[in-house]
Amino acid sequence: MKRNQTHQIFFNAFAIAALIACRPAIAQDAKQPYPTMAPVEQYLMDRDAEIALARSAAPDAISRDASVIVLTRHGYETAVRGKNGWVCWVGRGWMAMFDHPEFWNPKVAPQIASTHPPPVPFCRTPTNAPNYSWPAIPNSKSSPR
Amino acid sequence: MRENKIGAIAIKCFVLLVLLGTAHQAMAQDVTTHYPKMAPIDQYLMADQGAEIALARSAAPESISHDAEVLVLRRHGFETALKGKNGFVCIVGRGWSSAADADFWNPNVRVPMCLNAAAAHTYLLRVTKITELALAGRTPAQVNEAIASAVARKELPPMESGAMCYMMSKLGYGGDVIPHWPSHVMFFYSQTDPATWGANLPGSPILAMSDDHEHLTMFAIGVQRWSDGTENR
Secondary structure: HHHHHHHHHHHHHHHHHHHHHHOHHHHHOOOOOOOOOHHHHOOOHHHHHHHHHHHHHOOHHHHHEEEEEEEEOOOOEEOOOOOOOEEEEEOOOOOOOOOOEEEEEEEOOEEEEEEEOOOOOOOOOOOOOOOOOOOOOOOOOOOOO | HHHHOOOHHHHHHHOOOOOOHHHHHHHHHHHHHOOOOOOOHHHHHOOOOOHHHHHOOOOOHHHHOOOEEEEEEEOOOEEEEOOOOOOOOOEEHHHHHHHHHHHOOOOOEEEEEEEEEHHHHHHHHHHHHHHHHHHHHOEEEEEEEEHHHHHHHHOOOOOOOOOOOEOOOOOOOOOOOOOOOEEEEHHHHHHHHHHHHHOOOOOOEEEEEEEEEOEEEEEEEEEEOOOOOOOOO
């Protein structure tokens, strides 16, 4: 129970951070564009597309064998049973704070991959994925920076 | 056997894992001969304390390092040069704690790092212990054994939850094997399976190395910018 609560807190915090960090312009420009819940259908996706989107959260080496849960009318359900302990899913706007302007935005769909245990989610969205790269192996003792 | 496995701390493992390929092991062995024994202690010290403080702080963005405690190296170990107020501690690691094995005695190594409070309570104690042992003239093998024993006897504590450090300086010198490290942050855990982070898998931005002897697992994630905000290229 405690672990589940920890997961929820972590996921919520992450979603908040992602919404704030990744979409500042939207948050600033639109104060309350989504004051109420949209029809449930607008929060749902094509099942295969949702699986693919969820898996896009992590490199293939991680997401390929991950479980995938997808959103249905009454909550998340397992769509793919994995075997490496990871779970990929597509979050929705209500992962943010209750008063966040994107709370009911049916277009919000951060991708998340997490393990259990311990909870280690990370999110890479196509539009703002950091360009992580490590330098080449130095080929001499005097390799310049 | 012990010397062949792992250096005194996981940073060495990280260096070897990330930046050294099989082809470069020969190079590492070559440079070993450059620093076969300890140099005069003065060569490991920075005469200008202000410069060492500035270098240590360069490990993290100014918003973090500005209020951090700063330790500087003296003849017998690290000492507090500036008291902080945000829980972070910045230091400049030397070869025996912060470089590849071949650079253990390299007096030119300067590796800035800023550790958060959790890491300062745990991981930093290993760095300072290693430093004291090295300055006392212990061999790398003796240092390794002493640290492993101290961990086993719980004289050195396990990693605290949330222990991490910033290593975002572009001013440091990692040694002859790895002159300049990429900008990154590190997370310290007591023996955790790297697979739980997806570390070291193809495409994963997370690198990890476990040291069974020290019951330590370290994760490193490259970041886009140096601590001064410039692009990490």
